[in-house]
Amino acid sequence: MNRIKEDFNTLTLVMIPVAIAINIAIGQIVYALKLPLYLDSIGTVLVGVLAGPWAGALTGLLSNLVWGVSGLNVAYTWYAPVAAVIGLLAGFFAQWGWFKTWWKVILGGLLTGLVAAILSAPITAYVYGGVTGSGTDVIVAVFRNIGLGILPSSFVQGVSSDPLDKAVSFLIVYLIIRGLPYRFVDRFPRSEAVS
Amino acid sequence: MTTPFSLYLDRETGLHRLHPLTKLALALFYLVAGIAAPGVWGSYTVFLLLLPPALWGRIARPLLVAAGKAVLPFAVSLFLVQGFFWPGGTPILTLGPFSLKEEGLVFAIRSTGRILALVGSFLLLTLSTRPDRLMQALGERGTPQALTYILLTTLQIVPRFQEKARTILDAQRSRGLETEGNPWQRVRALLPLIQPLILGSIVDIEERAIALEVRAFGRSGPKTNLVALADSRGQQLARWLLLFGAVAVVGARLFLAVTGP
Numbered sequence: 001m002n003r004i005k006e007d008f009n010t011l012t013l014v015m016i017p018v019a020i021a022i023n024i025a026i027g028q029i030v031y032a033l034k035l036p037l038y039l040d041s042i043g044t045v046l047v048g049v050l051a052g053p054w055a056g057a058l059t060g061l062l063s064n065l066v067w068g069v070s071g072l073n074v075a076y077t078w079y080a081p082v083a084a085v086i087g088l089l090a091g092f093f094a095q096w097g098w099f100k101t102w103w104k105v106i107l108g109g110l111l112t113g114l115v116a117a118i119l120s121a122p123i124t125a126y127v128y129g130g131v132t133g134s135g136t137d138v139i140v141a142v143f144r145n146i147g148l149g150i151l152p153s154s155f156v157q158g159v160s161s162d163p164l165d166k167a168v169s170f171l172i173v174y175l176i177i178r179g180l181p182y183r184f185v186d187r188f189p190r191s192e193a194v195s
Numbered sequence: 196m197t198t199p200f201s202l203y204l205d206r207e208t209g210l211h212r213l214h215p216l217t218k219l220a221l222a223l224f225y226l227v228a229g230i231a232a233p234g235v236w237g238s239y240t241v242f243l244l245l246l247p248p249a250l251w252g253r254i255a256r257p258l259l260v261a262a263g264k265a266v267l268p269f270a271v272s273l274f275l276v277q278g279f280f281w282p283g284g285t286p287i288l289t290l291g292p293f294s295l296k297e298e299g300l301v302f303a304i305r306s307t308g309r310i311l312a313l314v315g316s317f318l319l320l321t322l323s324t325r326p327d328r329l330m331q332a333l334g335e336r337g338t339p340q341a342l343t344y345i346l347l348t349t350l351q352i353v354p355r356f357q358e359k360a361r362t363i364l365d366a367q368r369s370r371g372l373e374t375e376g377n378p379w380q381r382v383r384a385l386l387p388l389i390q391p392l393i394l395g396s397i398v399d400i401e402e403r404a405i406a407l408e409v410r411a412f413g414r415s416g417p418k419t420n421l422v423a424l425a426d427s428r429g430q431q432l433a434r435w436l437l438l439f440g441a442v443a444v445v446g447a448r449l450f451l452a453v454t455g456p
Contacts, residue, residue: 010413013341014404017348018396021356024200029360029388033374033381042389058345066349071202071321074265074314127313129277129306133268137276144280172386176393184401 007052007189019043020063037165045090045173049099050188053091060087078127082119086112094193099174109170110163117158124154136161200353201326202261210252210323214426215332220437222320227441229312231448235301238308245315254322265314273303326350332424363391
């Protein structure tokens with residue numbers, strides 16, 4: 001409990017809005033580059049690593065709520081729990097020392113993506129009728145056509161994009177943290193997770 | 196102050212003058228009703244019922260436009276994916292090797308309606324409520340100050356970040372960075388775009404943290420707000436009725452599900 005309180009120091013509280021803004025701004029850059037990725041959880045992962053799982057979870061949750069309630073990407077609101085779990089997992093992986101070696105970072109990203117796919121499938125299936133309104137819906141069409149149910153089809157669609165997306169996000173965060181001055185990283189509650 | 200990250204429209208109407216929590220309760224009621232509404236067209240009815248308050252707040256047209264924009268990609272996907280690729284099903288229209296299935300079409304119409312109602316109820320709140328007033332109202336009802344600080348700051352810095360992202364995109368392009376072409380080229384463009392954005396922003400976090408701490412941000416105890424929110428007995432009652440109504444709608448829906456055909 002005390003550990004969580006320490007995680008939420010003023011630096012963390014100031015970091016979270018910046019992280020949310022990073023999620024949204026990079027999400028839009030990637031969208032403009034028309035890549036088959038989202039990369040809208042880089043800020044969430046960054047907070048998870050530097051300020052612990054619970055701060056990461058809060059960042060993810062609020063990112064999607066803000067993005068949704070702003071009226072600019074309403075569909076994202078319902079994925080807020082998934083975003084929270086992404087921040088949580090990033091925090092735990094960092095706590096277990098997985099953010100010190102590049103291949104463990106990628107592995108952590110892949111696992112997080114798999115969990116994200118499992119958790120988003122029911123949301124996609126029950127809230128959005130199994131589609132995301134993007135190009136990957138072709139995958140859903142293929143699997144529906146061979147007789148798969150809506151929930152499994154949504155899961156396959158998630159697995160086709162989430163693990164890669166999260167692995168790339170984790171790797172970017174790893175590279176960013178290595179590029180930050182140590183004096184700065186050291187001020188975060190969980191700086192020992194990356195050095 | 197930069198424009199907050201929100202679709203909020205400043206109008207002088209009765210809807211806008213309502214206490215933010217009243218509008219939050221109203222949006223929640225529509226949200227729950229939109230999910231619980233039975234039948235293929237039930238959610239569409241809920242969406243139509245959003246129009247009277249929207250007209251009162253003179254936000255009906257932006258609400259329709261924004262809802263249409265948000266729902267259209269889903270509607271197209273639903274129609275194509277579920278309509279044409281529904282396993283089994285009764286074909287009602289055949290186009291070459293594909294055929295439109297009745298079950299799929301019904302499912303697509305119902306899902307689109309539900310998404311429309313979800314999006315619409317959010318937009319009713321967003322378009323008519325200043326985000327900072329909503330946060331203030333939540334803060335006055337005991338939401339931790341750290342949380343309202345995070346949300347308010349986010350709303351203010353996101354537009355600045357978007358601007359920064361656009362500047363970086365333009366700057367790197369003018370230096371010859373390929374942002375179009377094959378996917379590999381576009382992937383390679385990613386890091387030179389992301390890195391300056393993140394490194395630049397993270398470094399001034401520390402300064403902002405110090406600025407807040409010297410202004411007694413971490414101090415406990417009550418704080419005074421510059422703007423007082425107007426509330427009334429009638430609105431308090433309305434909020435309770437709306438929350439009760441939302442529960443009642445869910446109850447009615449469950450009752451229908453148990454006893455219905």
